[in-house]
Amino acid sequence: MPTAGDQAVEPTTEPRRFSWLTALLVAAASGGMMVACVRPLNLHFLAWIALVPWLIALPRLSPAATWLFGIVLGLVFYRIGLDWLIEIAGPVAAATIVVLAVWMGFAFRVARLLMERFGPASMLWAVPLTFVGAEVLRCEGLPRLRFSFLAFGYSQSHNLWVAQIASIGGVYFLSLLLVAVNTAVAYGLWQRRRRAWIPAVAIAGGILLLGFISQPPRFAPQDSVTVACVQGEELRYREYLDLAARAASAQPKPAFIVFPEHTITETATQKHPMVSGLIELARQHGAYACVGAHLASPGMDCLYDNVAMLIGQAGIIGTQAKAVPLPFFDDGNPARSQAAFDTAHGRVGMYVCYDGLFTDHPRRLAHLEPRLILVPVMDPARWPAQEQWQHADMAPIRSIELRRSTVRAASSGITQIIDPAGRVVAQRTRDEGPGVIAALVPLCDRRTLFVRGGYLLAAGIGWAFLLTIVVLTLKQWACGLISLYRRGVRKTCASYVQGQAPSVCHRSVEPCATALLSSAETVCHCSIEQCRGVRALLARL
Numbered sequence: 001m002p003t004a005g006d007q008a009v010e011p012t013t014e015p016r017r018f019s020w021l022t023a024l025l026v027a028a029a030s031g032g033m034m035v036a037c038v039r040p041l042n043l044h045f046l047a048w049i050a051l052v053p054w055l056i057a058l059p060r061l062s063p064a065a066t067w068l069f070g071i072v073l074g075l076v077f078y079r080i081g082l083d084w085l086i087e088i089a090g091p092v093a094a095a096t097i098v099v100l101a102v103w104m105g106f107a108f109r110v111a112r113l114l115m116e117r118f119g120p121a122s123m124l125w126a127v128p129l130t131f132v133g134a135e136v137l138r139c140e141g142l143p144r145l146r147f148s149f150l151a152f153g154y155s156q157s158h159n160l161w162v163a164q165i166a167s168i169g170g171v172y173f174l175s176l177l178l179v180a181v182n183t184a185v186a187y188g189l190w191q192r193r194r195r196a197w198i199p200a201v202a203i204a205g206g207i208l209l210l211g212f213i214s215q216p217p218r219f220a221p222q223d224s225v226t227v228a229c230v231q232g233e234e235l236r237y238r239e240y241l242d243l244a245a246r247a248a249s250a251q252p253k254p255a256f257i258v259f260p261e262h263t264i265t266e267t268a269t270q271k272h273p274m275v276s277g278l279i280e281l282a283r284q285h286g287a288y289a290c291v292g293a294h295l296a297s298p299g300m301d302c303l304y305d306n307v308a309m310l311i312g313q314a315g316i317i318g319t320q321a322k323a324v325p326l327p328f329f330d331d332g333n334p335a336r337s338q339a340a341f342d343t344a345h346g347r348v349g350m351y352v353c354y355d356g357l358f359t360d361h362p363r364r365l366a367h368l369e370p371r372l373i374l375v376p377v378m379d380p381a382r383w384p385a386q387e388q389w390q391h392a393d394m395a396p397i398r399s400i401e402l403r404r405s406t407v408r409a410a411s412s413g414i415t416q417i418i419d420p421a422g423r424v425v426a427q428r429t430r431d432e433g434p435g436v437i438a439a440l441v442p443l444c445d446r447r448t449l450f451v452r453g454g455y456l457l458a459a460g461i462g463w464a465f466l467l468t469i470v471v472l473t474l475k476q477w478a479c480g481l482i483s484l485y486r487r488g489v490r491k492t493c494a495s496y497v498q499g500q501a502p503s504v505c506h507r508s509v510e511p512c513a514t515a516l517l518s519s520a521e522t523v524c525h526c527s528i529e530q531c532r533g534v535r536a537l538l539a540r541l
Contacts, residue, residue, distance in 0.1 A: 133465020
């Protein structure tokens with residue numbers, strides 16, 4: 001029993017440390033739940049709690065352990081989620097997965113360092129900042145080597161009510177909200193106090209509000225057109241034209257017919273049999289054709305430009321080169337400009353396949369005010385279905401961000417026609433083989449909040465993350481330099497004192513201490529009590 005004389009012991013706020021085995025298990029569990037949110041399982045509701053086990057452990061780990069087990073989480077997530085990449089790229093894919101996992105672990109380490117500096121409650125903003133900042137940099141940061149597969153916000157492409165929030169801040173805003181919910185729930189479970197659940201309730205209320213205000217408007221039926229897609233890979237030109245004729249003969253007749261990327265693999269001119277056939281088709285049916293083609297580009301790194309070509313009754317209306325050629329593949333030269341083209345149904349825009357994995361090029365296209373977006377896509381039949389579905393799940397988010405209907409023709413699936421609300425109104429999978437789909441979609445030319453400036457949120461988070469890394473790095477360097485300086489000062493004091501002691505110490509410790517104190521202050525500006533070397537010398541005396 002404590003007595004009146006016992007001192008009161010303050011309760012510690014330091015959380016109990018996790019064992020390494022427990023940390024390993026929770027990291028693997030969170031990585032597994034994250035990968036379950038995307039294809040092939042596509043359990044999008046798990047995204048709201050996937051990180052909770054790991055984040056409960058986060059305050060109980062050191063920064064170094066956080067990085068280590070964060071890498072474990074990343075390895076589980078990316079190794080399973082990017083299994084298709086191993087089949088395509090082999091050792092390069094394995095190296096990519098390791099780099100992505102290390103980058104994710106590093107983001108959690110930065111969050112842990114911020115928590116050490118600002119306290120446990122700072123995890124409510126530190127984890128969303130670092131997680132999404134790292135995601136923005138790896139998805140959008142490097143012009144030719146960026147990689148946007150498995151960005152967390154894409155997990156909500158089938159949760160359309162929540163996905164509409166992308167029209168405000170884009171896919172990375174969705175990622176931010178998902179991680180914020182995970183962090184708030186983990187904080188509430190960790191603190192075990194009612195007040196600790198206030199952030200979770202506030203964030204949930206904010207998401208509900210954002211969901212209500214971001215729902216799409218009703219589109220007028222008179223502002224709609226019928227569009228069609230042709231799916232096929234490495235067919236003869238006659239077969240492509242037969243499929244196009246079948247699509248053009250359907251009722252109601254389509255205004256636009258889109259073909260896959262690389263449909264024309266020779267230099268496409270008006271005299272090319274495929275181009276001339278599509279011009280004749282346009283004259284007979286009054287339809288426009290968008291076809292993936294090659295244009296000669298002598299003197300460039302690649303011998304051709306990979307373009308989407310718009311063809312009408314008068315011939316070739318215009319072309320749009322691919323802005324982001326596929327890394328490590330012979331996939332054309334980067335586009336030097338972006339354009340939209342006027343048609344009888346209003347202005348239309350085009351981008352090619354891989355460009356749609358990123359937010360910047362489609363957003364710049366939206367500034368040109370197209371009413372419809374046409375997208376030739378190449379997903380080879382030899383590539384795993386997991387890749388094709390993950391690629392296809394990004395397209396609805398692009399449509400929501402821009403509030404544009406997207407007509408997306410893939411070589412071997414997944415071919416999609418998507419309305420401005422992100423609803424897939426027609427689809428053809430790889431198992432269905434070559435064929436045609438058609439649907440009626442709204443035309444829209446209004447700008448979303450994302451296009452007007454909401455995209456700056458992701459850029460701001462990315463720059464804030466970089467700035468945080470710089471500040472923490474400079475702080476560590478400064479602490480290291482100060483430590484080295486102090487060690488040097490101590491050695492200098494000790495050496496000087498040892499050299500001077502014989503000349504001043506003749507009788508007793510007291511005169512020696514006085515003399516050494518005066519001498520030490522002239523050398524290192526510190527008192528004798530602060531100098532280890534002097535203390536050691538006096539102890540010997």
